[in-house]
Every structure is written in C-alpha cells, then in structure tokens.
Amino acid sequence: MPTSTPDALRDVSVIIVGAGFSGLGLGIQLRRRGETSFVILERADDVGGSWRDNTYPGVACDVPSPLYSYSFRTNPDWSRMFSPGQEIWDYLRAAAREEGLGPHLRFGAEMLEARWNENDHRWTVRTPQGEFYGDVLVAATGHLTDIKLPEVPGLETFTGELFHSARWNHDFPLAGKRIGVVGTGASAIQIVPQLAEIADQLVVFQRSAPYIQPRRDRVFSEAEKNLFRRDQRTVEEMREMLFWYNDSRFAARRLIDDYLAEASWQALSHLDKQVSDPELRAKLTPDYTIGCKRILLSDDYYPAIQRPNVHLEAAALERVEGSTAFSAVGEAFELDVLVVATGFETYDLPSSYRIFGRGGNALADHWSNGMQAYKSIATAGFPNLFLLNGPGTSLGHNSVIYMIEAQIDHLLAALDWRSAHDGRVLEVSSDIENAFAKRLDEGAAETVIIRGGCSSWYLDPRNGRATLSWPDFAHRFRDECAPFDPAAYDHGEQSAARA
Amino acid sequence: MSTASTVPATAGDVKENHGSLHIGDLEVNFFDSLDEHSGLPPIVLVHGTGGSTRSHFGFLFPMLAAKQRVVAVDLATPQGPPDEGQIRMAEQVQAVIEKVLPDRPVTLAGYSLGAVVAATAAGTRPDLVGGLILMAGWLKTDAQQKLRNDIWRALRQSDVEALRRYQAFCAFSAPLLAMLSDGEIEALVSSFRTDDVMAAQMEINRHVDLTDVAPKIACPTLIVAGTDDLMTPFRQSKRLFGAIADARYTEVTSGHAMVVERPAELVHLIAAFNANPNQYPAGAILPTRRP
Structure with missing residues (x-):
C-alpha cells in the first residue's frame, strides 16, 4: 500500500x-454553500469525464447546449x-476553475x-495517491466512461491500427487509409462523416440500423450571444423551452400512438429525403420501434454513407x-484501421466491483440481479454511499444534467440533515430499495425501452x-427523487469524529 | 335522465372506455381511463372552445392516466341563450362526475372555455369537486376579448381562410410561431374549425361571467396562465386568483394553446397538484420553475 x-x-x-x-456539479454546490471539507478524486489528469475522454473527429452532444x-451556470457563449x-x-x-474547485x-x-x-x-x-477517509462517499463515476470492446474473435490479431472511439489515437494519420468503423450509435454517426472525407475506403459495420432525425443545428450569431450576455433571462427562456419540449417527447x-407516429415520421421522412436508392434505404431502415435505442440526430450521416x-x-x-475483417454475412474487407465505436460498460459497472459496504459485500454482488437504488441514489447495505448518474437516471428524451441536478439537491438535503443530527449514518433498507426498483x-x-423489440445499452x-x-x-x-425524506432512511449509527 | 353505453377503445397504451349520457336532447360523450393505479383522486378534464378530448387532451389524457384515473368530457354545445351556456355545460360535467365517479372527491381540470365550465361546476356543486385546476380561464369577458370576438365573427362572414390564419395567430405564442417553418404554419392554420358549433361556442364566450360563482368555489384551486396568451390574457387568470378564496397561481411560458406548447409542464402541474393540492397555501404564487 502506498504511504500517504x-x-x-x-x-x-x-x-x-x-x-x-x-x-463537479456537486463540488460547485458544496463550495457555493461554503463547505470546504470535501475532496474530488479523479483517475485521469484533468476534469471533464466523457468530454475529456471523447475527442474523436466530430464529437458533439446530441442534447442542445x-x-x-x-x-446554475448558464453559458451565453x-x-x-x-x-x-x-x-x-x-x-x-x-466551471471547476472559476468555482474554486482546484484545491479540492x-x-x-x-x-x-x-x-x-x-x-x-x-x-x-x-488510491494511487494514498488513502482518503470520509463520512460520506459519492460515486460520481458515470456510466459512459469504461469502454466496451466487441467480443470479436481475432480482434487482438488485427495487424492494422485499432482504437476505441473514446480513446482516439490522434497520432495515427488516417488520411488515405482503408478504415473500418464498428457500430452505428451516437458516436459512430458523428465519426463516419468526418472519416468519409479523408479515408481512401470506409466500411461501416452496422448490426442494427438506428433511427436518425434531422439535427436542426444552427450557429448562435454574435448578436444572439451578446443578448444572452446582456440578459441572462433569454438564455434561461431558451433552456426552459428546450427542456419542456424535450420532456414532451x-x-x-x-408508446402513445400519435406521438410515436410523429417521431417515426420525423426519422423515416428524413431517410426518404436523404437516401433515394431503395436498396440502401432498406438497409438503413430500423427493424424495431423508434425510441427503443437512442434516437440519433444527424444531417450528414446519410449523405456520407x-x-x-x-x-x-x-x-x-x-x-x-x-488485416482482414469479416462481416457476419461473410464479406471480407482489407483494412488499415479499425475504429471501434461500440460504446461503454453500462449495466455492470466496473466501479461497482471496487465498492465494499457492510460485511465487506461488493456493490457488484448486491447488484448481481441488476443495479438499482432507492430514488436512484441510495442502496441497502451501503451506508452513507450516494450514487450520482447511476441506476435509473438515463433518458432517451431529455438532458441527464437535469437528472444530476435533482440528485445533487437530494444529496445536499441529506448532508444538511446529517449536520443537524449529529452526523448520523443514512442507509436505506432492502425493502425500500426493492419497492422503488x-x-x-x-x-x-x-415504455418502448422494454416493448420496442430491440436490445439497447439501457438494458441489463x-x-x-x-x-x-x-x-x-x-x-x-x-418531483419524486429530489426531495430528501429522512423517514426512508435508517439512521442509528454515527460517524466517528474526524482525526 | 341519462342513459349510457360503453364501447371499448384504445389510445396508445391507455385502455380507455368511451361512454355517453343524455341531458335533455344533448348527448354528452366522455372517456374514462378506468385504471385507478393509486389512491390519488381521479382527474376530470374539460376541453376548450372548438376542442374535444382528442384535440385538446391527446397528450394530457394518456400521460396523466399513467398515474391516476382520468375522465374527460366532450362538451355538447347547448342551443339556448348564450349567457346560459356556461351553466348548461357545467351541468354536463356534473352529470358525468355523478355517473362515473359518484361519491368521491375528484380533481376537475378545465382548459379555456373548459376552465369557465369547470369553475361553474365547482361553484354550483361544491360537493362534487375536491380540487380545481383552471388553465387559461377567465373571470368575465372583457372589452379586449369582445373585440377579438368581433373580429372572429366578421372574418367568418367575409373570409374563412383569413379567419383560420387569425385563429393560429391568436392561439399560439409569438415565440412559438416565430420558430415554425412555412409548412408547419400552414399545418397549424388548417387545423382550426370555423363551423357552426365553433360559432355557437364563440357566442357563449362573449357572455362568460363567473363573478357570482367564483366566490362559491370552496376547494383548493390552481390557476394556470399563459404568459403570452392573447385570447385569455394572463390578467384574466389573475382576476380568478383574486376571486377564488383557496387559489394558488402559476404561469407557463406559452400562448393560449398551452396544451400544445407546454403539455409536459401541464402534466407536471396537474399531477403535482392532484397529489398534494395544499403543497402551496391559498394565495401562493408558485415558485418559478428553472429546469
């Protein structure tokens, strides 16, 4: 063990x-409340999570900025x-710098x-930096962080350059190369148009065609940004409009008929408009109900294909x-590069194998029948452990940042309660956790996640x-998960005084 | 006084029963999601001018029905004097509640003319209504509204196509209309009714007066106004806020067509009020929502 x-x-x-x-969101809120007794442990050498790790060409978020x-930190820029x-x-x-998180x-x-x-x-x-001790542990470890490689025989024998989309090798020159992209999810549809511009040959391996809707992207003009700076309410109004529109989706x-039909029409009419060849159109037509997998937004994917x-x-x-990649229908492709855009470990989180609660039980064992948590934040047998952006928080229709903020509010109220009650330990019972799950x-x-006839990364x-x-x-x-209800928690024990 | 028939129908995932009853020579249709789901009071929805359960509550009905029972009334338009319209329509709502949800508190939620009807129903039969939600309602038709009503009537005589465009212009907020493409504007325009039923309801709108009935409303009430509403301007909702004793008030950033512009926010407001009508006390203006 390293010395501290x-x-x-x-x-x-x-x-x-x-x-x-x-x-970072939790850290900012703690700082703004004048809290100083917290530390943020990060395995990498910078903040930013997914947005630090994903640097592939064309990377952007599919939720409006x-x-x-x-x-609590809108951005006019x-x-x-x-x-x-x-x-x-x-x-x-x-945000981390200006909110004073550096020392933490x-x-x-x-x-x-x-x-x-x-x-x-x-x-x-x-940690490699020694041991840290805390009354409360917050797992803000995400679920789109640990990369997932496809189980493809011989992948390790590939003689060309191979990397995951979230571990992009910017040192390797891709221009003029024969490139294969594995996957057609949110990352792949952003990567493909970029690589199509520079590759000699590009092969896209599609296991299942995604639904793609028009992106409706646009630049904010200087005048707009200036208005956002001068009148913060205009940023908030846009945010509110986007939030409630997205929530209506x-x-x-x-599976309400009219809205399902509208969503399908938006995607399939986009396909019809952008792809005229019936054979290709058929290949690009999904075979499940829209929304079962993430609906993608792109105006340049179909043209690139x-x-x-x-x-x-x-x-x-x-x-x-x-150097040969074989598809499931037996086609062979000679490739110089394989870009694996197959997503992340989502349902069986590597971090859960590293957290041990009462009786030395691993969180992964507690979750052997699937991860779950009371109000998506607390789990039985793991006192004073709070999960952010963990089980039961992913959305196909709105911004996860909103979900994270609701969880932060719950957590801050829990911390307040502990302060007012001699630092008593908070732990939910299995019954309460199971009832919520x-x-x-x-x-x-x-919902379409279960009934849409697909397998997605939302499913275990x-x-x-x-x-x-x-x-x-x-x-x-x-409405349901931000409020902290002390009655839902057992709270007998007290954390010992800090050294 | 009433007879009923029940025909199963489906809307999305909601198993929904359609029924009807008769009051005099009027046939009143209603929809019932049946499934109670929980111990929450059922919600009764009343649509607005020119609308129906389907056209105004295509979103609210199934989405609210996911968590509690929902009944929605398709109002029949009475033929008598227009100043009796609001009470004749309120009787329809009362009859549906007594038939479908007897002897239990319901939360009655009306939109636009439906808000007037719901307020009338709650004020004249306080025993039937445990909670009241008035979306884009108004207390008494004022000169600004009569002026709009005059234009509506004149355009119906002279230029029906212009009337449809005028309706779209009045119903939706300026920010929403500004975002739409030409094709989307045309689709909106063509969705508006200009028929005799609509005209009869516009006459009823001219004569709305809740001045006497509003003080008789005894239950917790939520008033929802649209900030950009030209048809029932938010000041009208504030007048209701002043006139109803146990009322609280909130605004959504929307034109009159809030059931189209902000349906998810309405689901939030209705569901939260139904779960706990007294979360905010009488006289409260709800805190601004900052998602």
Missing part, C-alpha cells in the same frame, strides 16, 4: 469519486445549438477500492484475421431489466 503523503483533505466529510458533470449545461465536445470540456474546466481536486487518484468501516462508520478510499417513449468511397455493411463485424421496472414495462442483458433507464418524464424525476 500529507494532504489537508485526506480526511473529510465528503469524498466524491469522479470529476465529470456529476462530481443551452440545456446540456448546469441550470455556446457557439451553436449542438456545440462541439471541446466546448463542453472547456465549459467544465472553466486530486488527479491520478483512481478509486482502487472503497470500503465501509464498521467500527468508525466511515469510508476509506484507496416522453409521450412517444410511452452514399459517398463512393463509403460502404455500408449491414451486418456485424464477425471476426478478424490479420419494482416501481421502476413496472414503469419501464410500459443478464435479466432483461431496464436498470439504467428512468422510465418517465424527466420532471417526474425531480
């Missing part, structure tokens, strides 16, 4: 693991409705293990031998539960 160097924040009230949107940002990833990363870095951040401090100590009722987090997810140097292989990548399962059963394939998904309006999450 002196650090004023080695022993704190709150340990936050992760410096993405969740961890005025909404994909903190409500977004360059466009769907701003590039670099701008989102810069926004987060500026510890980089290269990966959570190797977090353990609840039954004697002093506190958490110990082991949940009606389609809940129709370039003479681009081939859409409507089949999965099945195996690799040396059951309601979510029942809600999900009414071990049990078919939509453990990642919040199966309701986003506003309903705030």
